[in-house]
Amino acid sequence: MAANPGQAQRYRGIQALIAARMAQRVLQVWRDLMNPAKVDASWLAVRAALVPIVEQGRQQSAELARVSYADARRAATAVEDGFKPQDPLPLLLDRLESALDVTGPVEFKRAIAAGKTPQQAMEAAAVRMVGTTQYLALEGGRSVMKRSIEADESATGWARVTDNDPCAWCAMLASRGPVYKTARTAGDPRKGGNSYHDHCACQAWPAFTHDEPFIGIAEKLYDDWLRTTRGRGGKHAVNAFRRWWESEGRTAYAAPERS
Template sequence: MAADPAAPQKYRGVQALLAARMAQQVLRVWRDLMNPAKVDASWPAVRAALMPIVQQAREQSAVLARAGYMDARQDAGVPDDGFVPPEPLQLAIDRLESTLDVTGPVEFKKAIAAGRTPQQAMDAAAVRMVGSTQYLALEGGRSVMRRSIDADERATGYARVTDDDPCAWCAMLASRGPVYKTAVTAGDPRQGGDRYHDHCGCAAVPSFSLDEPFVGTAEGLYDDWLRVTRGRGGRHAVNAFRRWWEAEGRAAYAAPDRPTT
């Protein structure tokens, strides 16, 4: 990770800003072009307008990730050995179309069938669509980070950085701290730290030594994980952490002056 302790959150922040700007564009198209009285007729034009927005944001996310990875490498004192971050995972057109279809007209019709008003159905679909398109966009940068860490002989692993209000799942994964490429995760219910979800504000940042410090609140989360899950394993540990997070953990970590003891 970068020598600047604020660098991981700065990187996460620029990716979050990209996602927020894309969400504004998606919402504008949905509200301006979608006719709730003629869903099937209006949807093809809406989808055609949305696709390049998501594709462009995904490309921008990948560019940010390449730059962020190389900056972290330089800040960590890794010599320039010609390493070039790999390309992001390609987004299949049929996957993008299917995602938009499911979160657009299909979600709208489900909401209507459940008794929602047309405006409520529009809003419900908008929430789903923003979450899913942000996932696809940020996957561009996340795949660059994951592939770079895997391919770079100098990288030892990564850490998960959350936003200011993570869900229990993301807080749990962040509690692992720096995850080494050679780490054995069998039996650890927190494995799978590179998994994300719709509306997820997390990012992975690379590490370049075997004694990396924890990022941000991760060390406190690790201590709380050990305390809350003591004597439990597997899904029982996950459920115990989730209950604690929703009952008191989330509020404690959102507090500006949270004690570190």
């Protein structure tokens, strides 16, 4: 049985909600505890408060992915063979603290050096910090999905599920639809389905048949990819799609939910 597209979209939406709620807490700590007149002196307390927030968001994302993967597998295969979704990749404290340092005081000082006011520098750092902390939190669930799909003999692959306003890169990757574990992607300009970026709303969703439906806006994105890249290949196709998306596609796109 094919996966349930509605279930996939609900999963992506809940992951986005986890990221949004975590971002609110991150911003609150940044604005309450960071002193732009004493950046270095105030930063250690800020970082200490941020670390558990990100770790909790990552745990929530991972747990949601574990439960959702198991539910999707059960619904699609009706198999009870004892398979358990994989654990997320561990988040090393050094990596987390380094990411916070770069997006906090380092970004603040860079903005000041570029001529920004302290308030503008605070906001610039906040944008960077939210993007990076959300990435690290959502990596929990994304790594559960990726590792589970790779380890599960019943899984045929995955689909990239995006929101209705993706960037050109994510729209291009989502247009692939279901991607099979055995598919060769060498030379495919749209490879990299498991790559994400700061402020990215995409999630992977498991596939359990070789006849999976496209999820959400992916099918129309595929039609748009074919239309806008006709006669082109490789990086020329990628650039053609990106130019179309940034000039008119993103604003004029009529996703199913908007119709």
